[in-house]
Amino acid sequence: MERAETSPSRRRLLKATALTVIHYALLPGPRAEAHPAPVDHAHALWEPASEANYTAAKRPTSHPVDLVIIHVTQTTYKNTMPVFWNPAKQVSAHYVLRSADGRVTQCVREQDIAWHAGNWDYNARSIGIEHEGWVDRPECFTTVLYEQSAALASEVCHRYGIPKDRDHIIGHHEVPGTDHTDPGPHWDWDRYIRMVNAV
Numbered sequence: 001m002e003r004a005e006t007s008p009s010r011r012r013l014l015k016a017t018a019l020t021v022i023h024y025a026l027l028p029g030p031r032a033e034a035h036p037a038p039v040d041h042a043h044a045l046w047e048p049a050s051e052a053n054y055t056a057a058k059r060p061t062s063h064p065v066d067l068v069i070i071h072v073t074q075t076t077y078k079n080t081m082p083v084f085w086n087p088a089k090q091v092s093a094h095y096v097l098r099s100a101d102g103r104v105t106q107c108v109r110e111q112d113i114a115w116h117a118g119n120w121d122y123n124a125r126s127i128g129i130e131h132e133g134w135v136d137r138p139e140c141f142t143t144v145l146y147e148q149s150a151a152l153a154s155e156v157c158h159r160y161g162i163p164k165d166r167d168h169i170i171g172h173h174e175v176p177g178t179d180h181t182d183p184g185p186h187w188d189w190d191r192y193i194r195m196v197n198a199v
Contacts, residue, residue: 040106040159041095041104041106041152041155043104044095044104045103045104045105046105046106047081047106048108049084049085049092049107049108049114050084050086050087050089051087052087052088052090053084053087053089053090053091053114053115054092054108054112054113055113055115056112056113057111057112057113058111059110059111060160063113063124063125064160065110065126065127066125066126066160066162066168067162067168067170068126068127068129068153068156068162068168068169068170069116069117069122069126069127069128069170069172070149070169070171070172070182070183070187070192071116071128071129071130071131071171071172071180071182071183072130072132072135072140072172072183072184072187073096073130073131073132074134076132077096077097077098077099077103080096080130080132081096084096090115091115091116092108092114092115092116092128093107093108093114093128093129093130094107094110094128095107095127095128095129095152096129096130096131096132097129097131097132097145097152098132098145099132099133099140099141099142099145100142100144101144102142102145102147102148110156110159114127114128116128116130116172117172118178118179119175119176119177119178122175122176127160129152131145131149131183132145133145134184135181135182135184135185136184137186141186141187141188146188146191146192146195149192150192150195150196150198150199153169153196154196154197154199155199157169157196164193164196164197166189166193169192169193169196171187171189
């Protein structure tokens with residue numbers, strides 16, 4: 001007959017718990033001290049990207065802003081945020097919108113240059129807006145997502161004097177040199193531009 005396993009000691013349990021806490025403490029997260037910073041869009045939640053993932057600037061003085069670039073995350077909202085917090089990723093966007101409720105989260109101040117387009121010139125002159133979803137899943141593009149995104153894009157266009165048209169509100173796939181396809185064939189550009197102009 002085999003000897004029965006004894007239950008783990010209290011010391012072993014405490015040690016394992018401490019290691020778990022240390023592991024989670026080391027995961028990248030938002031900079032707590034940055035949460036009170038003012039946002040550019042009144043209804044946005046502030047969840048700052050790592051300072052290693054964007055270029056500090058003084059736009060529009062240092063660089064004119066004349067484009068809005070529409071992106072789709074190709075993952076969940078929850079999984080997008082840690083990417084922007086991680087300094088090793090070298091990527092960010094000014095805003096991320098959640099599909100289910102249109103929640104707007106700002107990750108980079110508009111005066112700064114987010115690294116979202118894969119093209120320095122386009123990064124320097126644009127505001128990047130990420131939308132939770134996948135290019136091949138039209139159900140991610142909810143009415144509330146379109147509404148909140150259109151209101152945000154309209155406000156950005158108004159702030160910088162950007163025309164509210166397809167020459168100035170473009171998809172990531174239209175950036176020269178990109179290999180991205182977002183926002184994809186299910187993004188309703190006619191509806192979106194109408195909504196941007198209706199705000």
